[in-house]
């Protein structure tokens with residue numbers, strides 16, 4: 001008998017999970033979204049086979065229910081779903097960036113003969129909506145599961161089997177540990193990225209040139225500030241405790257940096273950067289984290305028309321695929337810099353060799 005997956009929230013993540021499931025399973029994928037437009041789009045892009053007008057209709061016949069809405073909505077949906085008829089033995093999971101409050105609220109599903117297992121695929125993008133969904137989005141990323149104590153191991157295996165098309169690496173954490181770690185590596189950096197943008201916006205009031213100068217590296221380190229404000233508002237509201245602690249320790253850290261600068265402590269400033277560099281250089285690069293790693297190659301290029309097509313045609317000749325190409329605009333002298341992104345380290349290495357052979361200077365940061 002054909003099995004049914006029901007996805008609530010057909011955006012970037014709900015859509016990408018649907019595509020990954022379809023790759024590995026012969027299933028009927030149904031969906032619901034509060035936005036009629038997203039629902040229609042998901043149908044027309046064949047991300048789902050069937051659209052429902054209510055959650056009640058969808059949950060009734062689903063073997064797997066995936067909640068892919070902003071986290072405060074997901075928390076509320078638990079209670080709503082617990083009032084509906086559910087298929088005995090069904091598995092319910094979510095994809096939210098926070099886990100503590102969602103897992104707590106999910107305890108109301110226990111009496112319904114279904115199993116809830118919290119989930120968080122640790123990859124994504126600053127883009128939103130089903131149009132941005134990709135079947136490969138989670139490849140090589142960590143996919144955290146937060147089963148409550150006493151959860152049937154068979155249900156965990158079943159869920160991993162449902163999600164095997166993501167090609168992600170599953171790890172189990174408690175919801176508390178998840179929120180603490182995700183707070184430090186993802187949620188707090190997001191706050192910092194937004195605050196850096198606010199700082200530049202303020203300076204722009206005094207000197208509009210700042211935006212032009214911010215076009216290169218600054219844009220890169222603040223990319224995540226372009227993500228959905230709704231989603232991030234909800235994450236901050238849910239992970240209040242971890243974030244307040246991180247904010248306190250960051251403020252102390254900044255006070256320390258302030259003192260070093262005030263006192264012109266050259267050696268200590270050097271070692272502040274040295275220790276950070278060593279730690280960062282030692283971070284694993286192969287796996288995708290919540291902040292994805294890209295295989296970037298920088299190429300010095302003379303500033304004349306035709307140079308981009310020359311570089312891309314060298315890569316095409318050797319069948320090396322690019323995932324992104326960008327001209328970094330910070331330099332106004334003769335040489336410009338092209339940033340090429342590849343899907344793998346191997347592609348990047350081959351590109352570097354071929355471009356060197358064609359006399360291009362390249363480097364990896």
Ligand SMILES: NC(=O)C1=CN([C@@H]2O[C@H](COP(=O)(O)OP(=O)(O)OC[C@H]3O[C@@H](n4cnc5c(N)ncnc54)[C@H](O)[C@@H]3O)[C@@H](O)[C@H]2O)C=CC1
Pocket residue numbers: 008009010011012013014032033034035038068069070071073074095096097098120121122123124125126127128129130228231235
């Ligand atoms: N964007 C990212 O990179 C990642 C996001 N997440 C988590 O995934 C979840 C979804 O995020 P995205 O897909 O990026 O957002 P999105 O904005 O692309 O999609 C969310 C969808 O949920 C729908 N929705 C909102 N309230 C609803 C409701 N009450 N009932 C039904 N549908 C509703 C929206 O209309 C939208 O289509 C969030 O909980 C987020 O924390 C997890 C990993 C990565």
Ligand SMILES: O=C(O)C(=O)Cc1ccc(O)cc1
Pocket residue numbers: 096097121122123124125126186224290291292
């Ligand atoms: O775009 C990026 O770099 C991200 O960090 C995406 C992201 C956003 C939220 C998550 O919970 C996990 C990953």
